Amino acid sequence: MSGRSGPFWDAVEGRSPLPRAAATLGLEFLDADVENGTIELAFTATDDFTNPSGNVLGAFLAAMLYDTVGPALLATLRPDQFQSTLELKASFLRPVRPGRIFGRGRVVHRDGDVAHLEASLLDADEAIIATATATARIIDLDRAAAAP
Template structure:
């Protein structure tokens, strides 16, 4: 991974990961020095539950794909940090349409990292997340 990966995606040199592409992700900003990210997602009709809201699992995936880039941008090119634990608080229902994720690295240790994220729709808080990730070397 590494610091240049997100710029390469923005420049069209690298494709988005398939999971992020499925979610309609668009990288808006990743700041390695601040450990932050802003990612927009397309809440698709295909993601809805029987009452027409975006199903919680898709919102969780969006939050994971928001927090991950904030940390990944801080890692060395030979490192990756899979999520070990993910906790979601669903605050309000999400409708079909644009959602914006805000990710933040709270703590980056030698191997264990703590992350937080928020998902908003029309400036309304939809869900909050916290996660623990483990830095690993890519072999």
């Protein structure tokens, strides 16, 4: 993936820090297939993410799903583009304990400046623990900066 640039790739390749929310989730970049619009990530759910019964709160899982669908699209964009999530629908399939959680995301369809995305979170045994679909708008950073 070397040689790519833009906000996403600059963070992945260490030229800029990860966004603080992604760092809080323990986001780790594993792989991306830019041509096919897929990405693989890992997160580290800590005990700080749990409810009184010891399971990871759905809000943290939703944040991990959000940080999977967004980068699936971001990895495919030009350096002068970013994305804004318009809608995210999450489904939680089973309880999750703290530990390593894997995210797989993909661009399902892209039409102009709108993209439809999906993601899954998996545990260490590759059991799906949560899924999401999302819609995002692609933003031209130069145009957004020039807007009044």
